[in-house]
Structures are given as C-alpha cells and as structure tokens.
Amino acid sequence: MTLKLGCIADDFTGATDLANMLVRAGMRVVQINGVPAPQDPAPDGIDAVVVALKSRTAPVAEAVAQSLDSARWLRRHGAPMLYFKVCSTFDSTPAGNIGPVAEALVDLTGAAIVPVTPAFPENGRTVYRGHLFVGEQLLSDSPMRQHPLTPMTDANLVRVLQAQLDPARARRVGRVDQREVAGGPARIRERLDDLRRAGMTFAIVDAIEDDHLRALAAAAADLPLVVAGSGLAIGLPANHGLAPDPVSARLPPAGGRAAVVSGSCSAATRAQVADFIGRGGLALRLDPLGLAAGDDPVAKVSAALTAVATGRDPREAGSAPILVYATAEPDEVANAQAVLGRERAGSLVEHALAEVAAALVAAGVRRLVVAGGETSGACVQRLGLRQLRIGPQIDPGVPWCHAPEAAGGDGLHVALKSGNFGGVDFFSRAFDVLSAG
Numbered sequence: 001m002t003l004k005l006g007c008i009a010d011d012f013t014g015a016t017d018l019a020n021m022l023v024r025a026g027m028r029v030v031q032i033n034g035v036p037a038p039q040d041p042a043p044d045g046i047d048a049v050v051v052a053l054k055s056r057t058a059p060v061a062e063a064v065a066q067s068l069d070s071a072r073w074l075r076r077h078g079a080p081m082l083y084f085k086v087c088s089t090f091d092s093t094p095a096g097n098i099g100p101v102a103e104a105l106v107d108l109t110g111a112a113i114v115p116v117t118p119a120f121p122e123n124g125r126t127v128y129r130g131h132l133f134v135g136e137q138l139l140s141d142s143p144m145r146q147h148p149l150t151p152m153t154d155a156n157l158v159r160v161l162q163a164q165l166d167p168a169r170a171r172r173v174g175r176v177d178q179r180e181v182a183g184g185p186a187r188i189r190e191r192l193d194d195l196r197r198a199g200m201t202f203a204i205v206d207a208i209e210d211d212h213l214r215a216l217a218a219a220a221a222d223l224p225l226v227v228a229g230s231g232l233a234i235g236l237p238a239n240h241g242l243a244p245d246p247v248s249a250r251l252p253p254a255g256g257r258a259a260v261v262s263g264s265c266s267a268a269t270r271a272q273v274a275d276f277i278g279r280g281g282l283a284l285r286l287d288p289l290g291l292a293a294g295d296d297p298v299a300k301v302s303a304a305l306t307a308v309a310t311g312r313d314p315r316e317a318g319s320a321p322i323l324v325y326a327t328a329e330p331d332e333v334a335n336a337q338a339v340l341g342r343e344r345a346g347s348l349v350e351h352a353l354a355e356v357a358a359a360l361v362a363a364g365v366r367r368l369v370v371a372g373g374e375t376s377g378a379c380v381q382r383l384g385l386r387q388l389r390i391g392p393q394i395d396p397g398v399p400w401c402h403a404p405e406a407a408g409g410d411g412l413h414v415a416l417k418s419g420n421f422g423g424v425d426f427f428s429r430a431f432d433v434l435s436a437g
Ligand code: ADP
Pocket: 263, 264, 265, 266, 269, 287, 288, 326, 327, 328, 332, 333, 336, 337, 345, 346, 347, 348, 349, 350, 371, 372, 373, 374, 375, 376, 417, 418, 419, 420
C-alpha cells in the first residue's frame, strides 16, 4: 500500500486532531502511537498515516531521532510528502524542538523550501505578517507566555524559528505575506521559489482565513515537506482528488459493552460527568485518597458489573454505558494533592484508571470513551493500542477510533477526549454517533 501523506505529530492529542481533520477532508487515516518498528507493514487501504510522538518537550536529540525514524518508515511506505505537525501555538523553546526536527527532515527529504504555518483561522489561530495571533491577542500577550514548559514570549515566528536553527548550517527563514497568499496557489508558489533562490530554506506563511490554507495546500502539492498545525490538513486531500466523504470515516461495526473512564478534572469534563449522572447512568467514583488507603478499583468495578448482570442493579444489562471517574472539583483535587502531593495523586489515579480500562475490556467492553489527555495516554499504553483507524467525529477534535489488535484481536472502538473538548452530553451522545455511523 502506497501512502499519499506521512505525518509526524509532536504530541498525542495533536496527532488525533490532525488525523480527524484529514478524515473529514476525505482521507482514510491510521494513527500509529510511537515510532513504527522498521518491519511494521503499512496498514491496508489507507491514504495517510499519522505517527503520534511525545517529542514536543523531549530532549532535542531524542525528538530528532524519533522523528527521523518515523519519517524513514513513512517514506519507505511511499509517502511523497511529510507533514511535521506542531502545536497551533508553536509550542517550543529556544532550543527547539521545532527547528532541529524540521532541519533533520530537510536533510532527509532534500527539501529546498519548506512552508511553515501553525495557522488555523477557524480555531482562532492566524498568522499575519509573520506574527502568530491567538484569537485577538498576539501569541506573546496570550496565556501561552506563562506556559510551564514552553512559554512563548515572541509572536514573530520568523525570529522564533530562526533562533532554533543550527547556526553552523546557516539556514534562513523568510516569509510569504498575506497579500501573496491571497493571490492564490500560483502566486504562493512563485513567492516560495523566489525565497528559495534568495537562499531561504523555511518560509513562515501568513493565513488569516481558512481559504488561505487551502491555497497554500494546493501550492505545496509537489513539496516533500511541510511544517504546520492541523489547519493545513483541510486542503491536502484535495491535491489527491479526494473530497469529504463519509466512507473515509467508516469503521468496522461496533458491539459489546460500553464504558467511559474519566480522569480529567477540566471544567468541560466535570459538566459531562454531572450530566451523565443526572441522566441516571451507572457511575463509580474513585478518589486518590481512597486509592492511597488501599481501595481496589478493579474489584469495585467488577462488583458493579456483576450487580448489573445479575439484575441486582435494575439498569439494562450490557447496553447502558458504565462510567468510572476520578473527575473532581478543584477544591477536592487541591485537598488530595495537599495530602499526597500533585504527582502521586495524579499517578495513583492514572494507574488505577488504566487498570480499570483493562478490566472493563476483559469484561466485554468494546466501546470505550476515555476523558483526559494524560489519562488517555495511560489507557492507550495499558491496553497496548498501537494502531488506531480514525472514524467519525463526535465533537470537534474527538473522533471515534478503532484499534483492530486490541481485546485479544477482537478489536476495540475507542474515543480519546482531551479535557476541555466536547459538549455537555458527550458521554451519552458519543455512543449514538457510533451506532449511527
Ligand atoms: P485533562 O485533559 O483534563 O488535562 P488529564 O488526564 O490530562 O486531563 O489530567 C488530569 C490529571 O489529574 C491526571 O493526572 C489525573 O490522574 C489527575 N486526577 C484526576 N482526578 C484527580 C483527583 N480527584 N485528585 C487529584 N488528581 C486527579
């Protein structure tokens, strides 16, 4: 199987976001979690693979090595273009990792000029005169300036990227202005060629409307490398004659029990848990203090499932989803953290929920929603979900996925929701989307 596009995402939820965008624009997409092994075959009947790495804040050498190994695998499976997916707020430090990874990919692909844009106007990320805006604010005035790992104090992306490049290689960063972008694909192409002739390797490309990204995608059709947020994905499938089509999001039929595991304490998730309980759903709460005192979450879940199966709990056996949650209000979280420490409280909960997810799958759950970015990472690892076929979107940024190798080869439908995503009825509606799909 020859891929049309090979993507490398620098974090897990970013990978799913990009994969979801590509599916919506008509590609059939598989997400691979972690660097594919050299001998791994490319999945059948797929247009694009998105490799999900955790390289955003990893040491530079590690980020470069993992990205290069992934890139080699993608190119071996025919990907004519590599898409290095970065955060839409260009999260990085002066040491990288966007610059060093992008340079390594230039060396690998021989790219002569590389468009770079984190813009995604629909989501409030625009680039104007080379400066990144988050909503109304310059990046450097936005809350990103105080990010604990990657504080962004300069909105001028030409300067930010240039500072990350290896001075010994003397590569330079230019830019394509919004007026040129508005001139359409041929004009953009012309400008990229001018920059290349002037000795530039990278070009920060302005985009203040989604159509600017479509034009850039068309202009980039023959390039071996692009660096972008997920926004550019709206235009790339069209380069291959693909258009939005529900078939690209089709997953194998879903069955089995349904469950939700939630370790997110974000406002949206708290409302979703309250909504689920308010509808009379079967819900079990875990808390870090109980876990530290020796509570066995798996035994608690098994007892609840048995109560349903034997009719001691009147809820419809098998069909209604069960929710297991550690989701709590900020004062409860603060209290647990004061007693146990932030890390211990977090890791106790993540570990317990990952074990619960495994126990649920062992008990016949085949449709699983996980809420929380870190919680999703822990569950994906515990369940050994290496490959995810990306299916229909539940809410923006959250698609259903299918892991064919999971559950002992039975396959598992899974949706991984990062904290603040999703409408209030997400935990019930998600399962409707799957049966409707
Ligand atoms: P989000 O996507 O909302 O940020 P994450 O899963 O990434 O959610 O992060 C939530 C973190 O909070 C996890 O480390 C989780 O283990 C921890 N956590 C969940 N519930 C509690 C709780 N009741 N007390 C303390 N920490 C908790």
